[in-house]
Amino acid sequence: MRIVSVMNMKGGVGKSTSVCMLAEALASQASMRVLVVDLDPQSNASMILCGLDKWSELRESERTLDSYFAQFVHGSEPRRFHEFIAPRVSDIQGEPVVDLVVATPEFRYVERDALDKFIRQGFTIAAVQERLTRLMASAVESVASNYDVVLFDCPPGISLFAEAAITMSEYVVIPTIPDYVSRLGIFAFRRRAVRSMEKRRFTEDNILTLITKYDPNIVLHESEVQSLRSDFKTFDVVIPQNENIARAGEWAETPRSFDQKYGDAAGIVRQFAAEFQEKVGLL
Amino acid sequence: MMEKTLKSLMAIVAEEVGNNRVFARKLEDELIKQANDLTKARELEEQISGFNPNVVFKESGEDGLKQALKNRSVAALKQIVARHNLDPSNQLGGRVTRGKIVEIILIAAEKRAKRDAKLFDY
């Protein structure tokens, strides 16, 4: 089983989109069992993968990541992690194993409350961080045998939970738009990821840059792609700015085939998943 | 439909070429000119695509970049500047000499490398 975080300091670079298409391609095209854990209060990956109705239902029945952590912060009746997992949520035909732990906007309060409570009890921020990391690690461990890969969709910026995700991950994927401003985002964030990797005796090779939203009509994109390739370990596949990828974000009531869903981008998404499998050692 | 239209047009052109020497010559000249333009455009593109001065500077330094710029035409160098945004304040202006353009590229690539080195330390 592999644990992989998809993150970038910068917002809007295609983190959630990458997580969702990767999860669906791995599960439906390569028969892998995938668990997606949404760590972002924006809940984008959750809504993309399971649709608005299912998400609301999970939220009402408190089967969300914030409810899971709230047990430890507020000390409510403990339920086990697997009860928080929504199975086979994708709208792709054949019920591929894309399982999901949804986030909700309340997720940001859990982090705040955890800090508040534990710091009052005399813990340092580092200790709170360590505690959350341990909680998350044991949660994932408790279901590890059911999955081939666990994908964390991280929020932009750095949060305690995103930090925990890096600490648990064997690989980090950094989606980036090939332009100057996005370049700043990568540099800012990479250092942190490198440090965490090195602590655990991994190398920078475990940090993979994914070029997203590539637009062949923007000349500078090509220039920046060349620079990124020379500076970082990048995926060969480049995710283009593409109408069908944007449309795939809207969950469909009636299941559809992978090719129907991703249209002219299906080939690229498949290629991305195949290269991912190869790069993270999942073949 | 398109195919049919083209076929009948070509038949008319072919007949005219057979009957009209002046027309035939004109057509020939135009075809040669088009082919030349295409070759030139391809040659230019070959000098530009896949070449990124920022990358070359980082990998093989100032001398390496100088060397790599040597065999490229002024037209190609101009396009390289434009593609990689190496002259954002248009210091080159209208009068472009080879020396000036090479200088601009070297300065820009060095600045970029220095700035990136700082970014690695962000």
Ligand SMILES: Nc1ncnc2c1ncn2[C@@H]1O[C@H](COP(=O)(O)OP(=O)(O)OP(=O)(O)O)[C@@H](O)[C@H]1O
């Ligand atoms: N390859 C693409 N082609 C077209 N649209 C895309 C592509 N990738 C992402 N988008 C669109 O860009 C927007 C941002 O994408 P996404 O939400 O995946 O980014 P993010 O990095 O997760 O953002 P955030 O930092 O807010 O979490 C979305 O509206 C998404 O539909």
Ligand SMILES: [Mg+2]
């Ligand atoms: Mg997101």
